[in-house]
Amino acid sequence: MLRIIKREDVSKRQSILIRFIAILLSLVFSGVFIFILGFNPIEVFGNMVIGALGTEMRIKETIIKAIPLIITSLGILVAFKMKFWNIGGEGQIIMGAFAATYIALNYSDNFSRPVVLILMMLAAMITGGIWAFIPAFFKVKFGTNETIFTLMMNYIALKWVTYLQYGPWKDPNSQGFPKVANFEVNAILPSVFGIHIGWIIAIVLTIIIAIFMNYTKKGYEITVVGESIDTAKYAGMNIKMIVITAMLISGGLCGLTGMIQASAIEKTLTVSLSGGYGFTAIITTWLSNLKAPFVLMTSLAFAVLLQGGSYIQIAMQVPSSVADMIQGMILFFVLGSEFFIRYTIGLKSKEVA
Amino acid sequence: MQQHAAIEMRHISKAFGAIKANENVDLEVRSGEVHALLGENGAGKSTLMNMLSGIYSPDSGSIFIKGTEVHFSSPKQPIKLGIGMIHQHFKLIDILTAKENIILGQGGGFFVKGKELSKEIKHISDTYGLDINPDKKVYEMSVGEKQTLEIIKVLYRGAKILIMDEPTAVLTPQEIKRLFGILRNMRDQGCAIIIITHKLNEVMEISDRITVLRKGKTIATVETAKTEVSDLIEMMVGKSVDLAIARENIAEKKMLLSVDNLHVFDSEKRHALNEVSFELYGGEILGVAGVAGSGQKELCETIAGLIHAEKGRIFFDGDNIVGKNPRDIIRLGIRMGFIPEDRLGMGLVASMDIVHNLILKDYQNQPGIFLKRKHIVEKAHKIVKRLDIQTPGIYSPVRKLSGGNIQKVLLGREIDSNPRVLITAYPVRGLDIGASYKIYELLNEQKRLGVGVLFIGEDLDVLLELCDRIMVLFDGNVTGIVEARSVTKEELGLMMAGGFQSREALSC
Numbered sequence: 001m002l003r004i005i006k007r008e009d010v011s012k013r014q015s016i017l018i019r020f021i022a023i024l025l026s027l028v029f030s031g032v033f034i035f036i037l038g039f040n041p042i043e044v045f046g047n048m049v050i051g052a053l054g055t056e057m058r059i060k061e062t063i064i065k066a067i068p069l070i071i072t073s074l075g076i077l078v079a080f081k082m083k084f085w086n087i088g089g090e091g092q093i094i095m096g097a098f099a100a101t102y103i104a105l106n107y108s109d110n111f112s113r114p115v116v117l118i119l120m121m122l123a124a125m126i127t128g129g130i131w132a133f134i135p136a137f138f139k140v141k142f143g144t145n146e147t148i149f150t151l152m153m154n155y156i157a158l159k160w161v162t163y164l165q166y167g168p169w170k171d172p173n174s175q176g177f178p179k180v181a182n183f184e185v186n187a188i189l190p191s192v193f194g195i196h197i198g199w200i201i202a203i204v205l206t207i208i209i210a211i212f213m214n215y216t217k218k219g220y221e222i223t224v225v226g227e228s229i230d231t232a233k234y235a236g237m238n239i240k241m242i243v244i245t246a247m248l249i250s251g252g253l254c255g256l257t258g259m260i261q262a263s264a265i266e267k268t269l270t271v272s273l274s275g276g277y278g279f280t281a282i283i284t285t286w287l288s289n290l291k292a293p294f295v296l297m298t299s300l301a302f303a304v305l306l307q308g309g310s311y312i313q314i315a316m317q318v319p320s321s322v323a324d325m326i327q328g329m330i331l332f333f334v335l336g337s338e339f340f341i342r343y344t345i346g347l348k349s350k351e352v353a
Numbered sequence: 354m355q356q357h358a359a360i361e362m363r364h365i366s367k368a369f370g371a372i373k374a375n376e377n378v379d380l381e382v383r384s385g386e387v388h389a390l391l392g393e394n395g396a397g398k399s400t401l402m403n404m405l406s407g408i409y410s411p412d413s414g415s416i417f418i419k420g421t422e423v424h425f426s427s428p429k430q431p432i433k434l435g436i437g438m439i440h441q442h443f444k445l446i447d448i449l450t451a452k453e454n455i456i457l458g459q460g461g462g463f464f465v466k467g468k469e470l471s472k473e474i475k476h477i478s479d480t481y482g483l484d485i486n487p488d489k490k491v492y493e494m495s496v497g498e499k500q501t502l503e504i505i506k507v508l509y510r511g512a513k514i515l516i517m518d519e520p521t522a523v524l525t526p527q528e529i530k531r532l533f534g535i536l537r538n539m540r541d542q543g544c545a546i547i548i549i550t551h552k553l554n555e556v557m558e559i560s561d562r563i564t565v566l567r568k569g570k571t572i573a574t575v576e577t578a579k580t581e582v583s584d585l586i587e588m589m590v591g592k593s594v595d596l597a598i599a600r601e602n603i604a605e606k607k608m609l610l611s612v613d614n615l616h617v618f619d620s621e622k623r624h625a626l627n628e629v630s631f632e633l634y635g636g637e638i639l640g641v642a643g644v645a646g647s648g649q650k651e652l653c654e655t656i657a658g659l660i661h662a663e664k665g666r667i668f669f670d671g672d673n674i675v676g677k678n679p680r681d682i683i684r685l686g687i688r689m690g691f692i693p694e695d696r697l698g699m700g701l702v703a704s705m706d707i708v709h710n711l712i713l714k715d716y717q718n719q720p721g722i723f724l725k726r727k728h729i730v731e732k733a734h735k736i737v738k739r740l741d742i743q744t745p746g747i748y749s750p751v752r753k754l755s756g757g758n759i760q761k762v763l764l765g766r767e768i769d770s771n772p773r774v775l776i777t778a779y780p781v782r783g784l785d786i787g788a789s790y791k792i793y794e795l796l797n798e799q800k801r802l803g804v805g806v807l808f809i810g811e812d813l814d815v816l817l818e819l820c821d822r823i824m825v826l827f828d829g830n831v832t833g834i835v836e837a838r839s840v841t842k843e844e845l846g847l848m849m850a851g852g853f854q855s856r857e858a859l860s861c
Contacts, residue, residue: 216722220712223705230699233659234691235713236680 015341022337026329033325039318048323051311052304058311060195064265066303067198068093068257072281073288073295074209075253079132081213081290082226082246084139088132088150089254089278091157094271095131096124096255097262098161101180101269104187104262105169113186120187120259128255129248131157136247140240154278162271169269180269189264196264203296205253210292222246254278280306283331302327357420359384359514359545360405360436365414367400374400375411376569384513387536387546389556389577392566393589393785394756398549401566402516406438407431418514437507438516441523443499445491451502452487455509477508482538496644497528504535514545521555522811523645526846533559551589553582554814565589590786598793598818601801603636609774609805610656615665615675617651617829625651627829629665633774633805638796640820640837641809643849648829649809653778656807657691658682669774683717692763692777700763703752707744708733710751711766736765740795757788764795775799778809793819813842827851 031041052062072089079086100120108116135149164180171181189196213219221242225232232239261273284302288294309323362380366373375397382388392398403409405416407425416423418434425431431438445454452470474487485501494502500520507515521529536546536559550556556563557577565572565588572588610633617626626648633639641649654660656667658679666673674682693699701710711729719725733747740761744754751759760780767775777796781789796806796819810816816823820837825848832848 215724217716217719217724218722220709220716220724224702224713227702227704228698230693231702231713234657234679234693234699236658236678236683236717238678238680 018337018341019334022333023330026326026333029333030322030326030329034318034322037318037322039316044312044316044318044322047312047315048305048308050308051315052308058307062300062303062307063195063199065306066300067196067202068261068275068277069281069284069299069302070202070295071198071205071257071260072254072277073285073299074205074292075250075257076281076285077209077288077290077292077295078213078222078246078253079250080226080285082222082243084136084226084243084247084250085147086132086150086247086250087147087279087282088135088153088251089281090274090276091150091154091278092128092131092251092254093258093261093274093278094154094157094161096128096258097269097273098157098164098258099123099127099255100187100259100262101169101183104183105181108184108186111186113190116186117189117263120263121256124255124259125252126255128258129252131255132247132251133244136244140243158271161269165269165271183263183267187263188267189260196260198260198264201256201260206292206296213292218242218245280327283327286331287334358382358417359419360547361417361420362401362405363415363417365401365404365411365416367397367404367409367411373569375404378414378566378569378571379574380564380571381574382514382545382547384545385540385543386561387540387548387559389560389563390547390549390566391551391553391556391563391585391589393551395568395785396566396589397569398566399518400569402438402518402547402549405431405516406436432510432512435511435513436516437510437512437514439500439503439507439518439520441519443503445499445502447492448490450488450490451485451494451505454491454502455487455506473509474505477505480542481508482535495528496523497525497531500524500528500532501535513543514547515539516547516549518549519551520548521550521552525644525849526813526842527850529555552812552814553585556585557582567591586786598790598815599797600819600821601797603800603803605803606634606636607803608632609635609670610807611668612656613666613668615652615655615667616663617648617655617660618663619651624829626655629826629829629831631824631831631834633807635773635803635805636800637821638800638806638808638819640816640823641807641826642813642816642823642845643826645811647826647849649778649826651829652826653691653693653776653807653809656776680717683714692767692775692780697752697759701751701759704750706748706750707737707742707762708747710762711736711769714766714770732769736762736769740765741791757784757791760784760788760792764792768795768799772799772804774805774807776807776809779811780808781815782811813845817842817845825849 027045031045034041034044051058053059072093075092076086076089100123103116103120103123107119111119131153132150135144135146135153138144138149139146166178169180170178173181189198191197192200213223221232221237224235224237225239225242229239232242257277258274261275262269266273280302284295284298287298305323305327309320309326312318312322313320358381360380360382362378365375365378367375378397378401380390380401390398390401400409404411404425407428407430410425416425418436423430423434446457449457452467452474455474456470471487474485477483478485483501483505485498485505489498491499491502504515520532524532536548540546540561548559560577562574562576563580563585564574565585567589575584612629612631615626615629616624619625629648629652631639641652643649651660655662658674658677658681662675665675667675697703702713708726708729711733712724712726715729716724730747736742737744737747742754742758742761742765744758751762754762764777764780775796780792780796784792793815796808800806808816808820810819817837817840822834823837823840823845824834825832825845827849828851832851832853835844
C-alpha cells in the first residue's frame with residue numbers, strides 16, 4: 001500500500017528538479033496527445049521552436065508576445081504576493097486600453113507625441129487600477145471573494161468595449177464595419193531596434209518591481225499581509241490601505257499592458273486585444289514562484305509557446321489549440337508538482353489491516 | 354488464570370518522514386487503574402494515543418486489548434472495543450441538549466426513545482457518581498459540565514477504557530477535584546483510565562502508575578506511590594532541573610499602566626470585558642488567572658490597540674491610549690511589548706527569517722521608503738546569542754525552529770525594544786520545562802529593569818511562584834486582585850469560578 005509522507009525539508013535543487021520533471025512530463029503527455037491527433041510530436045515540437053526562434057523576424061514576434069505577458073505577470077505578482085487572487089487581468093487590460101484609446105482618439109492632435117503617449121499610459125494605469133480597486137474595496141469593506149469578483153469584472157469590461165465598438169465609438173469612415181478608428185501616429189509607440197518600445201518598459205518594470213517587493217517598506221508590508229493578516233494587524237499595519245495600494249499597482253500594470261497592446265499592436269481598440277494575456281499571466285506568475293526576475297524567463301518561455309503554436313498552425317495545419325493544450329498541461333503538472341515538493345510517497349513498511 | 358491487561362502496546366514505532374514520533378514504545382494499562390502518560394511536548398504522547406484510537410496505525414509493533422491482538426484501521430473499531438477518547442477540545446454541539454449530544458451519531462432507530470435514554474443516562478450517572486441534567490442545552494453548561502457530558506457520552510457508548518487528553522487544562526481547582534473524584538469512582542468500577550498531562554502535581558494526586566515518554570521512547574513505568582516529583586522531571590527532561598522560580602522584591606514601584614472601567618464587546622455584542630479596572634506598576638509581574646476564554650485575549654488585544662474598547666480608559670504614562678491603533682501606539686514611542694497568544698499566527702511571519710521578523714516592529718520608525726536591514730542583522734545576531742536561540746542561522750525561516758526557539762525570537766524582539774510594559778500571553782505554552790524556566794528568567798530580568806509585566810498564565814503553580822500580584826478574570830469580570838505571596842490555590846479557584854474576592858483579602 002502507498003502512503004503519503006510529509007517532506008521535512010526540500011533543498012532548492014530538489015524543488016527545481018521536481019519542477020523540471022513536471023515540465024518534462026507535461027511535454028511527454030502533450031506529445032502523446034499530438035501523436036493521437038495524427039502528428040509526429042517531435043516534428044511538432046521542433047517546428048514550434050523553429051517557428052518561435054527560427055528567424056530574426058520570428059524572434060521579434062516572440063518578444064512582442066512576451067512584452068504584455070511580462071507586464072501583466074508583474075501586476076498579477078504584486079496581488080498574488082498578498083494572496084489576493086487577481087483573476088481580473090483581462091478586464092484590467094481592456095479597461096486600460098479603453099482609457100488609452102479615449103486619449104488617442106480625442107487628444108492626438110493637441111499635444112506632441114511623447115505627451116500624448118504619456119497621457120495614454122497614465123490614463124490606462126489609472127483606469128486599470130480603478131478596475132482592480134473596485135473588488136479590492138469590496139474585499140476590505142465587506143469581505144467579498146476577490147476571485148469571483150475580479151473574474152466577473154472581466155466580462156463587464158469586455159462587454160463595455162464591445163458596446164463602444166459597435167455603438168458610440170464606431171468609426172464613421174469604416175463603411176458600416178464595427179470597428180474603432182485607427183490611432184494617429186502621435187498615439188503609436190515608437191520602435192527601438194525594430195521592436196516597439198514596450199520591451200524597454202517591460203525590462204525597467206521588472207527591475208522596479210523586484211526592488212519594490214524586496215527592498216521597500218510597502219513591498220515588505222504586502223508580503224506580511226499575504227503571509228498572515230493577524231500578524232500584520234499586530235505590527236500596526238493598515239491592512240485596508242495596503243490591500244488597496246497593492247491592487248492599484250496590480251491593476252495599473254495590467255492597464256499599462258492594455259495601452260501598449262492598443263497603441264503598438266492593434267493601433268486601435270478591439271475586444272480581442274487582451275488576447276488572453278490576463279489569464280496566461282496567472283500561469284507565468286505562478287511558475288515564476290512570485291519572483292520578478294523569473295517572470296521575465298517564464299513569460300519568454302510562454303511567448304515561445306504562443307508564437308510556436310501559431311506557426312505550427314500555418315506550417316503543419318496543426319490546430320493552434322494544441323499550443324493551448326500544452327500550456328494547460330504545463331500548468332497541471334507544475335501545480336501537481338507542488339504536492340510532490342511538500343510530500344513524498346513511500347511504501348508502507350508493513351501491511352496493517 | 355492470568356489477568357490480561359486492559360491495554361498492552363508492545364514495541365510500537367511510528368515515524369513521520371524523518372521524525373520518529375514513537376520508537377519501540379511499550380505501554381501497559383490495567384483495568385481498575387488510573388495511568389498517567391507523562392512527557393514533554395513532542396515526546397510522542399499524542400501519537401501513541403492516536404494509534405490507540407485508530408487515527409494512525411503503527412509502522413511496527415502490536416496492540417493488545419484484553420489480551421487479543423488488534424489492528425485498527427478506522428476510529429470506529431476502538432469504540433466498538435470499548436475505548437473512548439476525550440479530547441482537550443470538546444466535541445459537542447452547543448444548541449443541542451446533553452441527551453441529544455449523547456445519542457448523536459449512534460444510528461439506531463429513526464425516533465429518539467427519550468424516556469429509555471434518560472433512564473440509561475441516569476443509570477450511568479449513578480454508577481460513576483456523575484451528575485448531569487439530560488435536558489440542559491450545551492451552551493448553558495459550564496466547562497466542567499461539558500466535560501462530564503463528554504465522559505457520559507463515551508460511557509454510553511460502552512467504553513471501559515478511557516483516554517483523557519489534558520483534561521484539567523480548562524478547569525478551576527474545584528472542578529479538577531470533582532473530576533478526580535469521578536475518575537476514582539470509575540477506577541473502582543473497574544475502568545482503565547489513561548490521562549495525558551504535563552502537570553506533575555495532578556499526576557501525583559490522581560494516578561496509580563505513570564509511564565514517562567521522552568523523545569518518542571518509553572523511559573520507565575513507575576508506581577506513583579513510590580515516586581518523587583523530582584524523579585519524574587528527571588525522567589521527562591533527561592537531567593535534573595532546578596525548579597525554583599526566583600521572585601525578587603523591587604522596592605521602587607511606579608505606576609505605568611492604569612486601566613479604568615474597561616468594557617469590550619465580542620463579535621456578538623456580548624461583554625468580553627466588563628468593568629475591568631487595575632493598575633500595573635514598573636518592577637512587578639502582574640499575573641492574570643482565569644479559565645480559558647475569560648477575557649484574557651481581549652484584555653491583551655485591547656491594551657495593544659488591536660480591538661476596540663466600548664467604554665473605559667487605559668492610561669499609559671498619563672496618556673489615554675484607548676482609541677489609538679497599534680501603529681499610533683508604536684509611533685508615539687509607547688513601548689509596549691505584546692507577545693500574542695498565537696505566536697505563529699500573530700506576531701511572527703512563519704515563512705520569513707529571523708531578520709525579517711525583527712524588522713516587523715522596527716520598519717515603521719524608519720525614514721524613507723526603503724527597508725533598512727543592516728542594523729537589524731546585527732540585532733539578530735545579538736538576540737540569537739543573548740537568548741541562546743538554536744537556529745541554523747539568522748536567515749532560516751522561523752517556522753523551522755522549535756516552539757521554544759520561536760518563543761525566544763518573539764520575546765527577544767519585544768525585549769530588545771526596551772519596553773516599559775510587556776504583555777505576554779501564555780509565553781510558555783508548548784515549551785519544554787527547560788525552555789519554560791529560561792522564559793521565566795527573562796521575565797524576571799525585565800522586572801528587575803523596572804518593566805511592568807502582565808503575564809497571562811494557565812498553570813496556577815507557576816503564577817503563584819512567579820508573580821507579585823494576581824488578577825483573576827471570570828467571564829470578563831475582575832473577580833479579584835490578590836497578593837501572590839499570601840493567596841492560596843483554593844482562593845484563586847473560587848475567584849476563577851466567579852466568586853468575588855472576600856473582604857479581608859481585598860486589602861492589598
